[in-house]
């Protein structure tokens with residue numbers, strides 16, 4: 660076991676995090692997986708014994724610290740941490756809802772901050788390895804009926820860029836993961852057509868290739884869609900708004 664590399668993935672009970680855990684486990688990494696639903700993490704362990712459950716609610720600061728301590732005590736050396744937890748509530752986003760906005764921020768933004776807080780000193784001393792944060796192309800610009808989600812991802816993307824500057828000096832790679840639409844329980848809630856939607860396994864392959872590279876900041880996919888979203892980001896607001904409004908009319912949203 661000592662020879663195997665170790666990765667910690669949060670948000671690994673379903674969707675992208677789960678597919679990524681299976682990908683790394685299949686090629687022989689030790690994978691510590693976290694999320695709230697312990698039974699789903701146990702199922703992953705039954706599927707592949709390289710996967711080890713460490714149940715966690717990322718909104719709990721102390722639990723984040725103690726879970727990472729447990730992982731470190733067990734495996735000694737952690738190579739990569741991927742923070743993949745996230746929630747979206749498209750129904751609540753159609754109208755301003757302060758409670759939901761706070762909840763989404765609490766998980767998507769502060770949940771990741773709590774996770775980073777738990778590993779910060781370790782990577783400061785280690786001076787190698789990688790911290791990777793799953794944001795979204797939804798963080799590029801404000802999208803209709805997704806204000807809380809877009810804002811949480813936009814904050815996450817900016818924070819990750821800032822963290823890159825700091826950790827580079829300590830020889831720790833920071834990477835940002837910006838997926839387009841991936842079919843998961845999260846996107847199953849959407850009631851509109853999702854262009855170029857891909858499978859969680861596709862996402863896992865893309866993320867794996869990006870993570871094992873020696874360098875690079877943003878891992879984004881599928882490329883045709885994400886480059887288009889990058890193009891929308893540089894448009895003046897007036898053109899961007901017209902373009903999105905036209906699209907919404909077309910799908911009657």
Ligand SMILES: NC(=O)c1ccc[n+]([C@@H]2O[C@H](COP(=O)([O-])OP(=O)(O)OC[C@H]3O[C@@H](n4cnc5c(N)ncnc54)[C@H](OP(=O)(O)O)[C@@H]3O)[C@@H](O)[C@H]2O)c1
Pocket residue numbers: 669670671672673674675676693694695696697699715716717718743744745746766770793794795796837838839840841842843844845846
């Ligand atoms: N699917 C897409 O199209 C897409 C696109 C761009 C970005 N993303 C991002 O990719 C990440 C994964 O999303 P997904 O699509 O794979 O959705 P998903 O299947 O719903 O996965 C979300 C994961 O987050 C975990 N989670 C939620 N709240 C948590 C909490 N308080 N503490 C610990 N874990 C928590 C969930 O596990 P438990 O419920 O068991 O805790 C689950 O494992 C998210 O950050 C999402 O924003 C997704």
